[in-house]
Amino acid sequence: MKLNLYQKYLRLTCQEATLLITKRQETSLTPQEKLKLRFHLSLCIPCTRFAKQMVILEDSIARFFKSSTNPTQQFSAKKKADLEKIIDQNS
Amino acid sequence: MMSENTGVMKENTLEPSLWISRYADAMLNFAFRRTSDLTLSEDLVQETFLSALKARDNFKGNSQEKTWLYAILENKITDHFRSSNYRFQKQKLAIDEVFFSHYFESKEQGGHWHEDQKPKNWENLAEDDPTTDGEALSNAIENCLKKLPQKLARIFILKHVEAYNSEKICKELDITSSNYWVMIHRAKLQLRACLETNWFEL
Numbered sequence: 001m002k003l004n005l006y007q008k009y010l011r012l013t014c015q016e017a018t019l020l021i022t023k024r025q026e027t028s029l030t031p032q033e034k035l036k037l038r039f040h041l042s043l044c045i046p047c048t049r050f051a052k053q054m055v056i057l058e059d060s061i062a063r064f065f066k067s068s069t070n071p072t073q074q075f076s077a078k079k080k081a082d083l084e085k086i087i088d089q090n091s
Numbered sequence: 092m093m094s095e096n097t098g099v100m101k102e103n104t105l106e107p108s109l110w111i112s113r114y115a116d117a118m119l120n121f122a123f124r125r126t127s128d129l130t131l132s133e134d135l136v137q138e139t140f141l142s143a144l145k146a147r148d149n150f151k152g153n154s155q156e157k158t159w160l161y162a163i164l165e166n167k168i169t170d171h172f173r174s175s176n177y178r179f180q181k182q183k184l185a186i187d188e189v190f191f192s193h194y195f196e197s198k199e200q201g202g203h204w205h206e207d208q209k210p211k212n213w214e215n216l217a218e219d220d221p222t223t224d225g226e227a228l229s230n231a232i233e234n235c236l237k238k239l240p241q242k243l244a245r246i247f248i249l250k251h252v253e254a255y256n257s258e259k260i261c262k263e264l265d266i267t268s269s270n271y272w273v274m275i276h277r278a279k280l281q282l283r284a285c286l287e288t289n290w291f292e293l
Contacts, residue, residue: 013202015195022276049210064232065251073123090144091107
């Protein structure tokens with residue numbers, strides 16, 4: 001009986017648990033999902049690490065995109081001259 | 092009042108001969124951040140200028156020249172991602188079962204992580220490795236993002252460059268919200284594994 005309750009209400013595979021971790025980051029979990037995930041994480045070291053790493057990852061991705069706002073690409077002088085010509089001809 | 096009006100008029104006229112020096116590089120960066128493809132970005136900027144010249148009679152002067160040109164460029168970028176050409180080119184993603192079986196045992200087997208895919212303890216690794224500063228991590232992220240299938244990478248660009256919320260991303264990519272979690276999740280699993288091998292085990 002106890003095992004059945006566990007199967008029904010608390011059992012999560014690592015695959016399901018990691019998906020809930022992603023969902024938690026993007027939006028929120030239902031109370032039942034929260035309970036299941038907390039229970040799973042209390043027993044599972046790899047998924048606990050995964051959860052911590054997802055915080056670092058999310059942070060690093062955001063920082064990466066922020067830092068890449070600095071202009072880095074330029075037209076070559078030749079391309080610019082070509083473009084000037086095209087605009088001139090079509091003006 | 093009069094002088095104010097003429098001032099506005101003057102500001103909002105088109106000066107094509109100055110477009111290259113004023114906008115070309117900035118527009119190239121704008122396109123590049125959204126497509127990660129330099130040649131394509133150059134083409135899109137060129138097409139933008141040509142379309143703008145063709146449509147110059149439609150320029151009412153309600154907006155700034157710059158705003159008007161960027162609006163055209165944005166449309167070009169959107170058109171590119173919606174074009175049949177792009178849809179045809181992009182790789183098909185493996186179905187979920189196949190993808191997840193790379194990381195996890197089947198449910199019947201218990202659904203745990205495969206032994207060689209279990210996340211390692213990053214804290215210990217980071218302490219041992221003097222190269223794990225912000226720059227190294229940023230480079231590793233860049234490399235790992237490049238390895239993602241285009242379809243997944245596009246989600247991150249929409250989220251972080253365009254600052255779209257999940258609802259808008261789903262609309263843009265024509266996917267359901269549960270589809271969206273799974274795609275983000277796949278991208279993150281892949282990125283995490285890539286970082287662990289490329290950043291920590293240099």
